[in-house]
Amino acid sequence: MANHRSALKRHKQSLIRRDRNRAVKTRVKNALKTVYSAVENGDKGQAEEALKQASSVLDRAATKRVIHWRNASRHISRLTKKVNALG
Template identity: 40%
Template sequence: MANTPQAKKRIRRNDRRAEINGARVGRIRTFVKKAEAALESGDKDAATLALAAVQPELARGVAKGVVHRNTASRKFSRLTKRLVALG
């Protein structure tokens, strides 16, 4: 258990941040799933729009520090590759 006031504050802060960061990661996952569903359906227009929505979400996740830069790059690259294969 935390003894110092600073450690107690740190625990409170970490709990708040974990909740916020979890919501951010969940939001990114939702966008990625929507893009994957659009790619699965074979509808190129819907997939293009979904991919355009995923890219800024991934970039925001990287900027906020909840997703690693290479992870975001890999996800976007693989989604783009699948989109190109549709056409």
């Protein structure tokens, strides 16, 4: 554990950020799962709606720098290809 006041503050901030980043990553994983399950079931309408929400979640995670922006872009691209292949 840290001894200096500034180091204590940094430690406290890192714990808060870790919790926030975990929440964002969980939200991303759940959004991806929703799209993949809709694609697996062959439900195009549900898949398009889930894709819309997932791309929003991915973009938000990239904006907060929880994931890299290219990673988010790659996920959105691949999901869009899968959803478009349904129609």
